[in-house]
Amino acid sequence: MKKYVTPVVAVAGVLITATSIVIKKKFGYDKDGYNSSGFDKNGYDREGYDENGYNQSGFDKNGYDKEGYDERGYNQSGFDKNGYDREGYDESGYDQSGFDKNGLDEYGCDKTGYDKNGYNKYGFDKYGFDKAGYDQRGNGRDYYTCEYDKILSFMKKAKNQMKQGEFGYASHDIRIGLEIGVKCVIAHSNRDYDLEQTLDKNISYCKYHELFDEDFIEQLYDAKNHCNPLQHDNDEEKTYGQLHFSYKTLERLSEYVFPLTAIIQ
Structure with missing residues (x-):
């Protein structure tokens, strides 16, 4: 048995379509509020990102802002703007005080200023003598x-x-x-x-x-x-x-x- 569309329904469909076309031509946005490029009046697409790929919070789909940092302030390498990771160490492995996870600085000295052999970064022990037994003046x-x-x-x-x-x-x-x-x-x-x-x-x-x-x-x-x-x-x-x-x-x-x-x- 054949189905027939009544003249009234057909006319209504035509009117709606025509109206949508008129609105889109007049205002540049479809019934959902997006233009021909797929962006709304605020410049965001259906997924919530602008033409540069950032959402209203300023982050891209990977969660990074325009400077390359996530909402917690870390970049894709895991460092913040000051160059420290989530544990507080820079790319060389030192914290803001200059010590690594073992508590040693770049010279191998601990927070007392001396290495495991008892010498500071200048090569002197706590009494001011070097490994040869002389102080900075050359006196033993x-x-x-x-x-x-x-x-x-x-x-x-x-x-x-x-x-x-x-x-x-x-x-x-x-x-x-x-x-x-x-x-x-x-x-x-x-x-x-x-x-x-x-x-x-x-x-x-x-x-x-x-x-x-x-x-x-x-x-x-x-x-x-x-x-x-x-x-x-x-x-x-x-x-x-x-x-x-x-x-x-x-x-x-x-x-x-x-x-x-x-x-x-």
Whole structure:
């Protein structure tokens, strides 16, 4: 049996089609809101991407923005804009502090600044000596041992002189000990500094470069002043208290020199 489309239905279909054509011609968009190129009024296709392939959030079909980063901020290689991956390491394997997953920097040193053999990136151990046993000035532990022994010798002499009331001699020997000790500390920290300076200038150098804490710097200045030679007849004589203070200062200074000697090895 044949089916016939009634004239009314046929006419309605024609009208709808004609209307769609008129709308599309007039406005450029079909009934679903897309133009002939397949984009809506906002410039996005049926899948939600613009002509450059990005959605309204600014990401492409693979989930990356125009700069190549995903919504969490990582590129296709897995690094963020600062060059670090999701675990916080750069392409060389170091974190922002410069250490790898084993806690070592590019020189193989840990966070204390030393490698597994106890040397820093400059090749010196925690006492400032290289593998050959020399510091940056070229002095070995034997040199500092010799200087340390001199300090002990002057301390011994000064102590006996103080007991005998020979304050002038004690003052002289303590001062020499102070000069030796301060020079040792400076020599070990600076290979170019001219050590042939006055004790006052050498203490000032230590202060500027923070080789000692502030309290001990002031103690060194006071000890130096107590041990200054008498310049005039009306200068006050040294007292036992002043010399005892200076002696204890020299004793403390010797403790800074001791770690540089071969005695601790």
